[in-house]
Amino acid sequence: MAKKVGVITLGCSKNTVDSERLMNQLLLNGYELTDNPEEANTVILNTCGFIEAAKQESIEEILKAVKLKNEGVIENVIVAGCLSERYKDDLMAEIPEVDKFYGTEKYEEIIEDMGGHLKYELLGERHLTGQSHFAYLKISEGCDHPCSFCSIPLMRGLHKSKPMEDLIAETKFLVKQGVKELIIIGQDTTDYGKDIYGKRNLAELLRKLSLIEGIEWVRLMYAFPSHFPEDLIDEIADNPKIVKYIDIPLQHISDPVLKIDEKRDNSKSNS
Numbered sequence: 001m002a003k004k005v006g007v008i009t010l011g012c013s014k015n016t017v018d019s020e021r022l023m024n025q026l027l028l029n030g031y032e033l034t035d036n037p038e039e040a041n042t043v044i045l046n047t048c049g050f051i052e053a054a055k056q057e058s059i060e061e062i063l064k065a066v067k068l069k070n071e072g073v074i075e076n077v078i079v080a081g082c083l084s085e086r087y088k089d090d091l092m093a094e095i096p097e098v099d100k101f102y103g104t105e106k107y108e109e110i111i112e113d114m115g116g117h118l119k120y121e122l123l124g125e126r127h128l129t130g131q132s133h134f135a136y137l138k139i140s141e142g143c144d145h146p147c148s149f150c151s152i153p154l155m156r157g158l159h160k161s162k163p164m165e166d167l168i169a170e171t172k173f174l175v176k177q178g179v180k181e182l183i184i185i186g187q188d189t190t191d192y193g194k195d196i197y198g199k200r201n202l203a204e205l206l207r208k209l210s211l212i213e214g215i216e217w218v219r220l221m222y223a224f225p226s227h228f229p230e231d232l233i234d235e236i237a238d239n240p241k242i243v244k245y246i247d248i249p250l251q252h253i254s255d256p257v258l259k260i261d262e263k264r265d266n267s268k269s270n271s
Contacts (some may be wrong), residue, residue, distance in 0.1 A: 006040035011048025020126035029116030042076040049083035082155040124170035132178040140186035175214035188224040203235035210241040221247040
């Protein structure tokens, strides 16, 4: 029988997408998945390191898995994700019972260290863990905004858009799994395209995704208020498949902090 792997996902929806990709790669390599850590040979924790409460939750889950290992219930504990990306050295020193620490999106390293091979051509396929009628679609990774109150660039790097053709292929795969609603996510979705197409063209991407047969709703999340593409407003208004609201995060409640970050952002733009 294939060895069983339990994947525990902590944090945001972007981590959920990462875990779903990893789980699909595990299945392709002959591993069996289980929702019960006590039934697993190996437990993989996809951690969050964004806010203090999330860090604490991730550490508590790591310690639970280590306890199972010490009791002989499971064989291996693997830690990946944002907390591991940012605090790898500290975690290695404090929790040496963990077999291996990885950063974010380290699919190849994890799969190969477990004795498998990454199927690059199938990275857009996922093992969906939520309800079958909707799925998150991560269109970019990282963020270019130097906000002093946010650690995302330290853990996820600078903004990187995924090519449209890859996102279209991933969406068609999701439709085959029964998905009817796409929830568009990224660290800053309104920056989509600027790095690979030379302009912010989220509107064009949403239009193309909405044309895919089977997609009925497109929901936009993580829109950043500055540099908002004007053509996106028209696309939302005119496209019947896009829900008529925008998720924009409240960046901070402190005027002095926001003024400092505005100066840093302007300084970066002028350099």
